[in-house]
Amino acid sequence: MVVEEHWWNGVSNPRGRRDVYIRTDGSQWQVQAQIGGAAGRSKIQQCPSRGSASILAGAWRASGSGWRAMPR
Template sequence: MEQRKHWWNGRWGRVARKDVYLRTSGDQWYVEQRAGGADGVSHFFEFDSEDAALDMVRDVLTGEDDWCELSVRPRPR
């Protein structure tokens, strides 16, 4: 599975932090919505197209949080 994008709500701490990830594997697209940082609770959603997955991401990112996109760093070889 390849991570394409990552958004963070800009808040620190287990209670306040939220992350949204866009990933792909083959023809399938996945959105992970996580609350509470690395040890938090995640909800996963599967889509047949990138457009459908991005529609969900846009819906999730609306609201009062100040979301920012974090760049994906290439893994060392």
């Protein structure tokens, strides 16, 4: 899977960090929500299309302000 988009909540403390990723392999799409930095917990949801992945990623980011897009 290749990361198409990545956002983080701007919190540098690993305990408060949140990341949201949209990934694809060219035919399948998934969204990952990660809590607590690289060593934290994550949830991955499969999506049928790029559009649905974008909607889900937006919903997961809606829980707070300060989200920043990460460069690829």
